Amino acid sequence: MxxxxxxxxxxxxxxxxVCVFWEARGDAPRWARGxxxxxxxxxxxxxxxxxxxxxxxxxxxx
Numbered sequence: 001m002x003x004x005x006x007x008x009x010x011x012x013x014x015x016x017x018v019c020v021f022w023e024a025r026g027d028a029p030r031w032a033r034g035x036x037x038x039x040x041x042x043x044x045x046x047x048x049x050x051x052x053x054x055x056x057x058x059x060x061x062x
Contacts, residue, residue, distance in 0.1 A: 013039075015035070016035060016036070016038070016039030016042070017039065019032045019033075019035040019036040019039060020036040020039055020040060022036070023036035024036075
């Protein structure tokens with residue numbers, strides 16, 4: 001079951017990356033632009049969460 005969930009997540013990530021690439025070319029339909037924006041937003045949220053956890057760890061070591 002866990003493998004199935006991970007496979008679905010990987011497929012969604014790959015699909016999001018394809019939509020970002022398609023949108024960057026400029027000929028993507030409206031739905032692909034929405035998926036691309038959601039993918040980029042998710043990446044920014046993951047990046048900011050990662051930065052916040054690192055900054056908490058570094059301040060805890062002092």
